[in-house]
Structure formats: C-alpha cells, structure tokens
Amino acid sequence: xCEFDLEADGQSVPCLYFDQPGFQNTEATLKRAAIRAxxxxxxxxxxxxxxxxxxxxxxxxxxxxxxxxxxxxTGFYKPNxxxxxxxxxxxxxxxxxxxxxxxxxxxxxxxxxxxKLGTYELDEIIxxxxxxxxxxxxxxxxxxxMAADAGLIETGQPCLALGGTEKGVDTAILLRAANTQDxxxxxxxxxxxxxxxxxxxxxxK
Numbered sequence: 001x002c003e004f005d006l007e008a009d010g011q012s013v014p015c016l017y018f019d020q021p022g023f024q025n026t027e028a029t030l031k032r033a034a035i036r037a038x039x040x041x042x043x044x045x046x047x048x049x050x051x052x053x054x055x056x057x058x059x060x061x062x063x064x065x066x067x068x069x070x071x072x073x074t075g076f077y078k079p080n081x082x083x084x085x086x087x088x089x090x091x092x093x094x095x096x097x098x099x100x101x102x103x104x105x106x107x108x109x110x111x112x113x114x115x116k117l118g119t120y121e122l123d124e125i126i127x128x129x130x131x132x133x134x135x136x137x138x139x140x141x142x143x144x145x146m147a148a149d150a151g152l153i154e155t156g157q158p159c160l161a162l163g164g165t166e167k168g169v170d171t172a173i174l175l176r177a178a179n180t181q182d183x184x185x186x187x188x189x190x191x192x193x194x195x196x197x198x199x200x201x202x203x204x205k
Contacts, residue, residue: 139163
C-alpha cells in the first residue's frame with residue numbers, strides 16, 4: 001500500500017455521495033455547499049432552479065452569500081411558458097437573490113439544428129460528456145457559464161455552483177468561472193456533493 005502525507009500532498013475535502021440522484025438530496029446538498037462557502041469565504045452561489053422551490057429553500061440556508069438563481073429559458077417546455085411564477089421571482093429578488101433567465105449555454109440555436117436536422121452539435125456533445133459525472137454536474141457547469149455571461153459572477157474567480165437531476169439539486173461544485181466563449185478556461189476545483197449512482201450500478205449487475 002502506498003502511504004503519503006495528506007498535509008504535504010494536498011487537502012482532504014469531504015464530499016457527499018448519494019445513493020441515487022434526485023430532489024430528495026436537495027437540503028443535504030445546499031447545507032454541504034453552505035458549509036464550504038463559509039470555510040472558503042465564497043460569496044457567490046449559483047443555483048439552478050426552474051420552479052423556484054429550490055431557490056426559496058436556499059434562502060433559508062445561505063445567509064451572508066449572494067445567490068444567483070438560474071431558471072430554465074422561457075419556452076423550454078412550450079412556447080412562451082416560463083416555469084418560475086412571477087410571484088416567486090419577485091419574492092426571491094425582494095430577499096436579495098438575483099434571478100437570471102436566458103439562453104442555455106449548452107442549448108440555443110444548436111438545439112434547433114438537432115431538432116430540425118437530427119444532427120447533434122458540439123455544445124450538446126459537451127453536455128453529454130459532462131453527464132458522465134451526472135446530470136447535476138452538467139447543470140452546475142452550465143448555469144455558471146450563463147451567470148458569467150450575464151456579468152453576475154466574475155470569470156477567473158472561485159464560486160459555488162449547484163445543479164440537479166430533473167428537480168431539486170443533488171450536485172455542488174467549487175469552480176473557477178469562465179464565459180461560454182472561453183469554456184475551456186473553466187476549472188472544476190472541488191466536487192462537494194453528487195450522486196454516486198451506487199443503485200444504478202447494482203441494477204446493471
């Protein structure tokens with residue numbers, strides 16, 4: 001067995017690994033991210049939230065940090081439909097959160113090409129690659145790009161980003177932000193919570 005000095009070679013950062021992905025991991029993921037934000041004095045937290053339910057829960061857990069809530073784009077499910085009710089958006093903004101609705105970093109016109117011509121474009125290939133780590137990690141990376149493009153977080157600076165699988169959040173990462181046009185400058189620094197997919201592996205055997 002190889003022995004090494006943890007303090008000499010790096011630092012040990014706890015990570016939560018959930019048995020299954022999904023909304024049931026939301027509170028634990030938010031709390032794990034809040035602990036790390038306090039430890040590192042991170043002030044910018046980017047959170048994916050379609051309906052606003054996760055964002056409202058985050059307001060109960062984060063107190064000194066600035067929350068950037070990234071919604072689905074309007075029309076994501078059907079034309080002219082926005083999943084986050086205007087009343088929820090106003091509540092979040094009144095409590096100090098910033099709410100961003102814009103084109104998805106891994107969607108947009110390239111998705112239109114796929115739907116019309118049946119040909120996957122580069123952005124969706126990147127998205128599928130990130131999904132090897134879980135849907136939540138892909139979402140966390142994507143919303144950080146969207147927030148950086150909107151000028152809500154600084155590129156080159158660490159921030160926490162949270163994403164999930166369908167509903168809620170189940171993944172939290174510390175990353176060094178980048179604009180979408182500089183995607184390859186983005187650096188995932190720490191994974192703080194994610195599904196371990198243990199149940200999925202068991203089912204395959």
